[in-house]
Amino acid sequence: MAVTQEELYSTLDLELSWSESALPEHARTKHVHRLHPYHGKFIPQLVEVLLDRYVPRGGHVLDPFAGSGTTLVQALESGYDATGTELAAFNCLLMRVKTARYDIETLRDELHELVQRIESLKTSARPNAYLRRWYAPAAARQLLAFREHAHSDVLRVILSRAARSARRAAHYDLEAPSEPMTEPYWCHKHRRTCRPVESANGFLRRYALDTLARIEAFHAARSDREARVLHADARDVEYDGTFDAVITSPPYPGLIDYHEQHRYAYELLGLEKRSDLELGAGATKAALEEYRDGIAHALANAAASLAPGAPVLVVVNDRRDLYPEILERAGLRLEERLRRHVNRRTGRRAGEYYEDVLVARQ
Numbered sequence: 001m002a003v004t005q006e007e008l009y010s011t012l013d014l015e016l017s018w019s020e021s022a023l024p025e026h027a028r029t030k031h032v033h034r035l036h037p038y039h040g041k042f043i044p045q046l047v048e049v050l051l052d053r054y055v056p057r058g059g060h061v062l063d064p065f066a067g068s069g070t071t072l073v074q075a076l077e078s079g080y081d082a083t084g085t086e087l088a089a090f091n092c093l094l095m096r097v098k099t100a101r102y103d104i105e106t107l108r109d110e111l112h113e114l115v116q117r118i119e120s121l122k123t124s125a126r127p128n129a130y131l132r133r134w135y136a137p138a139a140a141r142q143l144l145a146f147r148e149h150a151h152s153d154v155l156r157v158i159l160s161r162a163a164r165s166a167r168r169a170a171h172y173d174l175e176a177p178s179e180p181m182t183e184p185y186w187c188h189k190h191r192r193t194c195r196p197v198e199s200a201n202g203f204l205r206r207y208a209l210d211t212l213a214r215i216e217a218f219h220a221a222r223s224d225r226e227a228r229v230l231h232a233d234a235r236d237v238e239y240d241g242t243f244d245a246v247i248t249s250p251p252y253p254g255l256i257d258y259h260e261q262h263r264y265a266y267e268l269l270g271l272e273k274r275s276d277l278e279l280g281a282g283a284t285k286a287a288l289e290e291y292r293d294g295i296a297h298a299l300a301n302a303a304a305s306l307a308p309g310a311p312v313l314v315v316v317n318d319r320r321d322l323y324p325e326i327l328e329r330a331g332l333r334l335e336e337r338l339r340r341h342v343n344r345r346t347g348r349r350a351g352e353y354y355e356d357v358l359v360a361r362q
Helices: 005-009 044-054 070-078 089-099 104-120 129-134 137-147 153-166 201-221 260-269 285-303 323-329
Strands: 060-063 081-086 185-187 192-194 227-231 245-248 312-316 333-341 354-361
Touching (some): 044 245, 070 227, 081 089, 089 227, 104 153, 104 201, 129 137, 129 260, 137 153, 137 201, 153 201, 153 260
Parallel strands (some): 060 245
Antiparallel strands (some): 185 192, 312 354
């Protein structure tokens, strides 16, 4: 018989591991952390503990694999400056929107006015092959019409989130659908027959208001510290400051294609693609060697800008035992390996899934 979550957590450090009851989904995705779904992110509460434990108050933290910006957002909330480096253009867009400062009254007026006009928006643009395959004709027209009015990064993120939901994808397979659903289908998520999405306007309206609420909540919670987003390759980016710690969760080999995950955004927004430079694309022997070398170069590059004695904190599920060699190649000494249990997204399963927090220094 499998152990219960209560039995499992009784043996773990509660500063690094949380049960579903102690840390429900809405707490893990507070304010802008859920501005847009992002597969593979780590939870802000873990970053909060690591900042408090390892980084001097008011210091400057670096994340060379910044992803959706969890480290940056939590740093701002906890009273730290932060810099994030990220290869994927969509991720950088998302981080900029999460960490920017806003005139809340102006943003509120802009979004409410646009929501009221959504049904009247028109476009002469024609959908490309990707949009024709994955969207009903009405939904494609609505997304393209909204795009013509998406003159700010906030509106572009709203458009992307609506595009994700408006695809002809099965409700239970929104992360990485392989085929569009064009006929009614049995939905394993809702346990009933569902129909493909025909319209995008409802999603555009809903996510515009949700985005406003989340930005308002973070505006009230954040400190006066600053965040900087670098759209660059962490292996060779030139940092121009000194950092008090690295906190990062690198990509895992052969698990997530970070460009394909947000293909709809790249297609709609015309974002630059750098998928050929992604680390972790595949799990062959050659791909794993490229991964080891790439992560090591990125960590060494980051460590070169650290203050003396500052820690490099890497959150990773190292099931292939790659990181001892990666850290050695990066010129880092492993000081601690802290094991934590990972909450399974919705908490419906108590299966044992662990990751490590590797604490290293030069």
